[in-house]
Every structure is written in C-alpha cells, then in structure tokens.
Amino acid sequence: MTHHEAIAPTGQPAQYGLISFKNLATAVLPLHDDGFVTLVGQNRFAHADYSWELPEGGAPLDEDPLDGAKRELAEETGLQAREWRKILHVQLSNSVTDECGVGYLALGLSRSDGRHHRDATEALALARVPFRQALDAALAGHLKDVLTVAMLLRAYHMAREGDLPDALASVMLG
Amino acid sequence: MTHHEAIAPTGQPAQYGLISFKNLATAVLPLHDDGFVTLVGQNRFAHADYSWELPEGGAPLDEDPLDGAKRELAEETGLQAREWRKILHVQLSNSVTDECGVGYLALGLSRSDGRHHRDATEALALARVPFRQALDAALAGHLKDVLTVAMLLRAYHMAREGDLPDALASVMLG
Numbered sequence: 001m002t003h004h005e006a007i008a009p010t011g012q013p014a015q016y017g018l019i020s021f022k023n024l025a026t027a028v029l030p031l032h033d034d035g036f037v038t039l040v041g042q043n044r045f046a047h048a049d050y051s052w053e054l055p056e057g058g059a060p061l062d063e064d065p066l067d068g069a070k071r072e073l074a075e076e077t078g079l080q081a082r083e084w085r086k087i088l089h090v091q092l093s094n095s096v097t098d099e100c101g102v103g104y105l106a107l108g109l110s111r112s113d114g115r116h117h118r119d120a121t122e123a124l125a126l127a128r129v130p131f132r133q134a135l136d137a138a139l140a141g142h143l144k145d146v147l148t149v150a151m152l153l154r155a156y157h158m159a160r161e162g163d164l165p166d167a168l169a170s171v172m173l174g
Numbered sequence: 175m176t177h178h179e180a181i182a183p184t185g186q187p188a189q190y191g192l193i194s195f196k197n198l199a200t201a202v203l204p205l206h207d208d209g210f211v212t213l214v215g216q217n218r219f220a221h222a223d224y225s226w227e228l229p230e231g232g233a234p235l236d237e238d239p240l241d242g243a244k245r246e247l248a249e250e251t252g253l254q255a256r257e258w259r260k261i262l263h264v265q266l267s268n269s270v271t272d273e274c275g276v277g278y279l280a281l282g283l284s285r286s287d288g289r290h291h292r293d294a295t296e297a298l299a300l301a302r303v304p305f306r307q308a309l310d311a312a313l314a315g316h317l318k319d320v321l322t323v324a325m326l327l328r329a330y331h332m333a334r335e336g337d338l339p340d341a342l343a344s345v346m347l348g
Contacts, residue, residue, distance in 0.1 A: 025267075051265075090320040091225075093199075093266050093273060101320065139328075146264040146275065146320055153327035154313075160334055 025092060025101035026069045027056045027147040029155055030079055032109050035171030037134050037152075038077050039143075041125035052127065052137075053145040054103075069104045074112040076124055082108025087154050092146070103151045105158075107168075131155065131172040199266060199275035200243045201230045201321040203329055204253055206283050209345030211308050211326075212251050213317075215299035226301065226311075227319040228277075243278045248286040250298055256282025261328050266320070277325045279332075281342075305329065305346040 030038040041052045055076040059068025066084060073079055088103030129137075135156055138149045159169035204212040215226045229250040233242025240258060247253055262277030303311075309330055312323045333343035 088323070089315050089318065090323050091318045092320050099267060100318075139331075141263050144263065144265045144274075146266050146324060149262070149264050150320060150324040150327060153324060153331055156334075157313075157327055157330055160330075 024059045024061055024065050024068075025056065025099060025147065026059050026065050026072060027054045027088075027101060027103040027151055028069050028073045028106050029054055029087075029103065029151045030073060030077060030081070030106045030109055031131070031155060031168070031172075032128070033107075033168065035131050035168065035174070036128050037131050038079065038109075039127045039129060039134060039148075040076050041127065051145060052143055053148040054151055056145070056147060065102050066104065069102075069106075073106055077126060078112050079106070079109050080112040081106035082110070087158070088147070088150060090147075090150065101147050103147060103154070105151075105155065132174075198233045198235055198239050198242075199230065199273060199321065200233050200239050200246060201228045201262075201275060201277040201325055202243050202247045202280050203228055203261075203277065203325045204247060204251060204255070204280045204283055205305070205329060205342070205346075206302070207281075207342065209305050209342065209348070210302050211305050212253065212283075213301045213303060213308060213322075214250050215301065225319060226317055227322040228325055230319070230321060239276050240278065243276075243280075247280055251300060252286050253280070253283050254286040255280035256284070261332070262321070262325055264321075264324065275321050277321060277328070279325075279329065306348075 032038070038055070039052045040055050041050060055072050057068060057072035057076075059065040066086070069084070070080070073081065083106070085105040085107070086102060087105045088101070090101050090103075092099040092101050131152075134143070135152045137143050138152050143149060143152075155164075155172070158164050159172045162169070164172070206212070212229070213226045214229050215224060229246050231242060231246035231250075233239040240260070243258070244254070247255065257280075259279040259281070260276060261279045262275070264275050264277075266273040266275050305326075308317070309326045311317050312326050317323060317326075329338075329346070332338050333346045336343075338346070
C-alpha cells in the first residue's frame, strides 16, 4: 500500500492510500449448450466462508487476459471453449484499490485436451447447474462474489435481448 | 493491512495479507417513475479517471446500511424515496480484501426536504438519463464501477421478471 498526495476536486491537498494490483481479475462464465453453467466451490480466506462462484483468476497485466481466462477454465474445470466473448469490464473498488476485472462468456464447451491440473493451494469442487438455478441462488445471496453475480445477470440480459443463439436462450430462460 | 496465518485447503500453513474494511460499500439506484435514473459524476483517484456511477458511500459496520443509503442519496442528489428495496448483497474482492457491498433500489422519488449538502472533498455532477441509456453505457464500458453495472443489470432483470410495477417496467424497457 502506498500513499499519494493529490489535489482533491475542491482544490485542497488530500492524501489517498492506494493499493495497486499487479493482476487483472478474470472471470469465466462456462455456459453449456444445454443451458447449464459450471461453478467452482472453494474456501475464500478473505471472507471466511465457502464460496460457489465462476472460475476466476488473476492475469498478469502484461498478458492478454483472454489467455489467462482460457488457462483458468482448463485448470479449474477441465473444459475448453469453441467461442469466447468479452462481456464485462469493470472496476472492483472505487475506494482504496485500483483492481479491475474482465469477464468472458465461454460457449461451445467440451472436455479440455490438456491435463486438468490444479494449483496446489486450491481445493476446488465443481457443480454443473441450470442457469436459472445459479442466477436465483446469486440473487438470493447464496452466491456472493460480485463478478459471479454480475456475469450471471449479464448472461440473462444477453439471453433476453437476442444476443445469444435462440436455442441456448430458450433453455436458459425456460 | 494485517497478515494472517491460516491453514490452506491442502492442509499446509499459508500466510494471507488481508485488508479489512471498516465500512460497508452502499449503492443506491434512484429509479424515477418515468424510467429515468440519476447518476453522479466524479473523479475517482484510485482509477485516475472521471466516473459516472450510482450514488455510493460507505456505511459504518455498526449502522443500518439503509440509513447510510438514505443519507447518501439525499446528500449526493437531493432526492428522497418513498420505497426502498435491497436488491444486491455482494463481496467486492475475493483476493485480498473483505469489502462487501449492498445495493438498494430507490422508488417513488421526490426532492428531499433536507438541505442538499455535499461532503467537502466531493465535487459531484448530476445526470438524469433514461434507464436503457445508462444500461447501454455500462455494457459499452462507459460506466465501469462494478456496483453500478451490477445494479443496472439487476434492475433490468426485475423489469423483465415482473418484479416492478408494469408501468415502470414498460418505460424502462421501451
């Protein structure tokens, strides 16, 4: 954490504490052709509870985040995707950090050719659930991670607005 | 920032840096009866750019966040609401902070009786824009704050799912 001198909008000097992140948070929504999504379950020490969420990771700022997203998806779920769409780009905290996040929709899923290897500090469970069930769980507060909640809502919006294949939107919303 | 010793899921000791927040981030989506929303514009030093977003603030953890949300809405926009609905409760970062955020939908808006006074370090601009225009701007990356993006998507979901008065949903989506 570093401290910065700055001029506030009022013209007065102000000091801000700023936590700079070296990674870009990346999230992947793996959306299967049958309208199911794959979620990962893990302990998150920062919140001291068990969390079901999208496959997520941190891409170094000098790497194409899509490469990081593909790697995370393969490592955490053993899946690969035929089609990738960037559907979210956000700032995660306005107060003291400059962490940004990007989210990708992964379509045309199949088992990854590569080995499904997990980082030694991660112990992940996997769940394949209907899209509606995941979205309802998020809105009921059972899924709390903000990127997970925002990505599920974004996919709902795409399904409703005709931005996804009709057959897929139909099984998602049905 | 404090450092914590913990046991990783693998059973090995691990050390985590954890930034604990004293405040709960609160966001308010002021949704007018005519389907317009009020956004505030301000500099955010953490991201070094100008940001249009929902009225937001931080409520002390021992305060009812709804009270904080009402205060923020009045102070930043001069508005008061007849109806409040909590529509989002999320964790803002899974990696190093335990910051949580809650979002409220504010309906039945009118000018606040109280004085519209602004924090001395804030210089806010106000904009009243159609809901669709705000949502499209968020999805095009022009609004980046994650709570703002998630709340607009949540309101879209509510309008589509029949969770808002028909007349309001109609002008929002029309």
